[in-house]
Amino acid sequence: MTLGEQLKKLRNEKALSQPDLADLTGIEQSYLSKLENDKSMPSNDIFRKLLTAYGLSLADFIALFDRRYAETQLKQIPDIEHWLKQQQQSQMLNQRRYLYICSTLIVLALTLFYVGQSKILFPEVQFGYYSQGVVLAGEPKDIFDDWDKMIPREDVNNQLYYKKKMEMTQRKDEKFILSEKFLGKNYVVTLPKGLRLYRADSEKMIAQPINAWLCIAGVFFFVMGIMGFILERRVYKTVT
Incomplete structure (x- = not known):
């Protein structure tokens, strides 16, 4: 009309x-x-x-x-021309924001998928560390393994040997901890009375369902972002 x-x-x-x-x-x-x-x-x-x-x-x-x-x-008509220009600018701004959102969805998707796939935030491997007891000040860190080497050879079969053996047996206070990070083959924890030497003992796999959900979320947001770009021309008609 x-x-x-x-x-x-x-x-x-x-x-x-x-x-x-x-x-x-x-x-x-x-x-x-x-x-x-x-x-x-x-x-x-x-x-x-x-x-x-x-x-x-x-x-x-x-x-x-x-x-x-x-x-x-x-x-x-000037009023109509001005109104049309405002609408065009508004449409272009909205279109730009729409594309930014689609781009953000894709970046978010890739980040979530990487985090879930790499298990960087929620590791699925736990490292076990074992300590036999507290090492007192002045003692070597491996005292619980090599205490017998501190006994003179000529006294190996005498009371000194058995006394030391009994002492080390009584001092044993085994501790086992799990860590999501690899702390090295050995690591030391300082205590008021001495220190504890922890040694790498085992590795244990644990299920972290959140990693799978992160990957699923990543795929979902990626598809949403791509579909957004595909539908952009339909959502916003070409500005003339």
Whole structure:
């Protein structure tokens, strides 16, 4: 529908004759006739008067027309041209934000998938460490394994040997800990009375379902991001 046809339709909906509308807007009837027959384009001032008479907002009036027609024909009216430029800028801004969101989804997807696949946050291997007891100040760290080497050879079978053996047996206080990080073959924990020497003893695999969920979430967000790019042209028509 053309501008003239729409103006005539709006006038009829208001049950106004051309003379009535001319009196209401202060526009000559002959000029209104030209407008309704598409023989003239209204000035910005007259266009505003017509909108007031019809009780329409600028956006509502433009919505009555095909977008292409508004951009090619109605654009000659300054108010409409300004409104169309604002809409174009808004559309471009929204389109840019939409693409940013799609890009963010893909980056998030790759990050989640990497974290889940690499198990960097939730390791599935635990390292076991074993300590035989507390090593007192001044003693070698491997005292529980090599205490017998501290006994002179000539005294191996005497009371000193058995006394030391009994002492080390009584001092044994075994501890076993699990760590998600590899702390080395040996590591030392300092205590008030001495220290504990922990030695790598075993490795244990544990299930961490959250890693699988992270991978699933990564795939989901990746698909969402890609689909967003594919549908972008349908969501936002090409700006002209």
